[in-house]
Amino acid sequence: VGAWVGGSRATPLPVAGPQGVAEITDGFNAAYRIDSTYRMAHHGPAVANPSGYGLAPEVIDLPAGPGARAVLLNEGDLQITAFLVNHSPVEPAYGFRIDYKGRSAVISGDTVYSDNLVSVSEGADILFHEALNPEMVSAMSQAAGEAGAAPLSKVFADILDYHASPVDAARAAEAAGVERLVIYHIVPPLPSKLLYPVFLKGTGEAYDGSIDVGEDGTLYSLPVAGGLDIKRIMR
Incomplete structure (x- = not known):
């Protein structure tokens, strides 16, 4: 509107x-x-x-198969590609790659670790990948159950099987050879940066590049000349 x-x-x-x-x-x-x-x-x-x-x-109708992908937009120097990821029972689920004048960004969408995402992301400058910390969410499920909130406990338990973990996201970034990983769709929400190391535990061993915990209001820009600009446009 x-x-x-x-x-x-x-x-x-x-x-x-x-x-x-x-x-x-x-x-x-x-x-x-x-x-x-x-x-x-x-x-x-x-x-x-x-x-x-x-x-x-x-x-968007992608061809069948686990490696499905298709170019949605190809105008001048801009190309946008959709690709299939795995968020079952949410089907189909798509991620997107954006290429412009030699720079590229990939957005995972909701998914577990995906070989198709890794393939499509090869050589990208930056990967935005969703992540859920299974240890944290499992603790939340247990606490909800002990508090008598059985439906909430089940929801927390159920969502463990269709989201990637932070380590999964790091593994995908490493396998694809991307320069920077930004984790978004963060579950559970992190009220303090003091929790970032807990959320990211194990990612440093899985990925050699830079990892950011995505924060609302952060703008990532890929200048055509190279490099990466990061700005906080909302606080």
């Missing part, structure tokens, strides 16, 4: 995803439809262009 009105967008925002993406975009469009009419009435069509409201689904 903010990009539509604030940017006076004239066409719906494209949203690319696997089968099922249309159901999601249709739901958001329906949820905000009434709100959109208020904005059109208040700001007028020059600002809240009726033709620009909402989301437009674009279905």
Whole structure:
């Protein structure tokens, strides 16, 4: 909504995803439809262009097989590739690689350790990989059970089998030969940097490169000339 009105967008925002993406975009469009009419009435069509409201689904159909990947966008120096990862029973689940003028970044999406991700990530400058610390989450599951919160205990136990551990992420980065690993989708949330060494235990033995625990509001930029710029744009 903010990009539509604030940017006076004239066409719906494209949203690319696997089968099922249309159901999601249709739901958001329906949820905000009434709100959109208020904005059109208040700001007028020059600002809240009726033709620009909402989301437009674009279905990504990858070929079958564990090594599935496909180029989604190839415009000039920019190429975006989608690839299959393993987040079963969430199927299909995709990661993405972005290449621009010789620089490259990979986003894992939700996944366990994935050979396909390693293959696609080879030679990338930076890998953003999700991670869940199994020791921490197992302790949370046990504590929830002891407190009588059986459903929550089961949820904590269940999520152990479809997320990568920090060491898994480090192994993937090492195998792919990426220069820097940024861990995101951090489970459990870490309220203090004092917990970072606990969360990352074992990663230094698995990966020789630099590892960051991703923090909200951090901007990673890959200049065409080389190097890496890291800025905190939100505190």
